Amino acid sequence: MTKLDCLFVYPGAPAGKKNLLPIMPAGLPVMAAYLARHKVSSAVVSLPTARPGEFNLPALIKARGVKLVCIPAHWHRQTGGALALAAKLKKAVPGVRIVLGGYTASYFAAAILNDFPAVDFVVRGDGELPLLRLLKAFGAGPAALKRVPNLAWRYGAAVKLNPVSYAASSAELSALGMEGLGLVLNRDLKPRRGMFCEDGMFTYLQARGCADACSACGGGRDFQRKHCGRKGVAVKNPAAAVQDISTLMGSGFRRIQLPLDPLPSEKYWLDVLALLKKKGLKPELKLELCGLPSQKLLAAFAGAAGPDSRMTLFAGSGSERVRRFNRGRFYTNDALLAALKAAARLYVNIWVTFTTGLPFETRADFLETDGLIRRMRRELRMERAGVYVFSVEPGSPLFEAPEKYGVKLRRRVLAGFLAQRGRYDMGYATEHFTEAEIVRNLKSLERTARGR
Known part of the structure; x- marks a missing residue:
């Protein structure tokens, strides 16, 4: 089985709650494709639309040597599901690194890192370049993490907020296509509620x-x-x-x-x-x-x-x-x-x-x-x-x-x-x-x- 550097996972709602925002962000395959262009192997999973038993995430992470799991916490109604999934994965695979991103994660970055130890990083704002730099910084120590734009991270007990210095330009957006759809691992990639779709x-x-x-x-x-x-x-x-x-x-x-x-x-x-x-x-x-x-x-x-x-x-x-x-x-x-x-x-x-x-x-x-x-x-x-x-x-x-x-x-x-x-x-x-x-x-x- 081929190795996988980065796995994007859309969690949906936490257990016991109705998913009021069932749309997997279309930005996930866009970011996955961006990383793939830079020789970082990436894939995307949508849990709410997966068939029963289709994904055993801890087993997938271990088998493919995933270095970083990226979970969207964009609108606030999605954040509980993101944090619950982070805790579940960290318990099952303690060594995997987990990063959250999106509007709500950006706003509450310090609170998330202070209160939820399963989350290792938060990317504030746009994620393409920060994720690429983050993956390359692994193993290089705090000095390398300090240079990752938009990154919120821990240094001991302290939360560090790097400057939000990267925002994709119009030219960069124009170069980001939809070829990342081919990186979605769900077997049933068709138009339906939850698979990038609302109704x-x-x-x-x-x-x-x-x-x-x-x-x-x-x-x-x-x-x-x-x-x-x-x-x-x-x-x-x-x-x-x-x-x-x-x-x-x-x-x-x-x-x-x-x-x-x-x-x-x-x-x-x-x-x-x-x-x-x-x-x-x-x-x-x-x-x-x-x-x-x-x-x-x-x-x-x-x-x-x-x-x-x-x-x-x-x-x-x-x-x-x-x-x-x-x-x-x-x-x-x-x-x-x-x-x-x-x-x-x-x-x-x-x-x-x-x-x-x-x-x-x-x-x-x-x-x-x-x-x-x-x-x-x-x-x-x-x-x-x-x-x-x-x-x-x-x-x-x-x-x-x-x-x-x-x-x-x-x-x-x-x-x-x-x-x-x-x-x-x-x-x-x-x-x-x-x-x-x-x-x-x-x-x-x-x-x-x-x-x-």
Whole structure:
């Protein structure tokens, strides 16, 4: 059996908890492929989608001489599963080194290393170059570890935080393709929930960073600068993104979600759609937008996207006042309705999502959201809209300055996030609504969205 230097493992939820974020990060095979290009043998395993008995991880680690196990702890709902897996593997294979990465791991790097001895390292921010340098530093002593960018590590009882000095550039992102799909060890690599997919759609990220600082988002502009060392946004060039989409389609992933809209300009999406059309590719796309699509973008989407494609617009609140306070890109309700009518004329399917429980929302604002959903159903015959509440994300603007947003937080440290239970355990109250009242408002809006 061939040796394996680095093993990426997506753990899913810890035992006894429902997996509320069942998407294996697409960045895992990207990083594995990057390491493989640099002569570091790597592979990827998804535990939630593995067949019963398919993987005995301790046996695999021992048999193939794995030096480093990489476990994502990106969104906070994934972190409990990551830490539980780290403890299990360290107990079974004491000599294996374990590293965590992702947004939540980046934010709580010191706490993780102080409180969870099974974790040896945390990579903050982008992981490609830090992982390569880390693997090469093994056996060379503390001086070598000190030179690994973005690394958090232990030196005796002390936690050391190296500078977050590496963030992949647009050129580097463009050079990272999707060939790492061939490094996934799961036998059944097909589109399904958990295998890079949410409801069968491959979640593809063409960029890193964001130009916006929405109140509840833990991956926005300020977080990126402070915890990922990123100034601005790095974006794959359109040709590289279209090549990735072609690779995904060739691997059976014909339904592709594009959830990251980090720049206020539409030019990037227009270029991508033009290339898709030129190459004759017709993926089923779910394009998620923070702003409103222009007539030009709607027409390009109609001409390039495959059947059953759709756009998703994140409206936030139905109250323009609340939307202005919380969203990075503001627009009026009249502009939203005009965009929806333009989309209908071009037969572009659009899904609009609303959030209740945002900072500054009053009873009157909640009723405005309810009224806007009813108006959309009445004037546009929209079957339903998406309605959500948000769970407090570490590093988001309101988490960093709750008093500025009139929010009372119930969890401020890692232990609070690990104790989270279920969809409605949001961890905050606003100046106008308790947590229970926010949940009641959500259920009321869900009934409105379904036409009840």
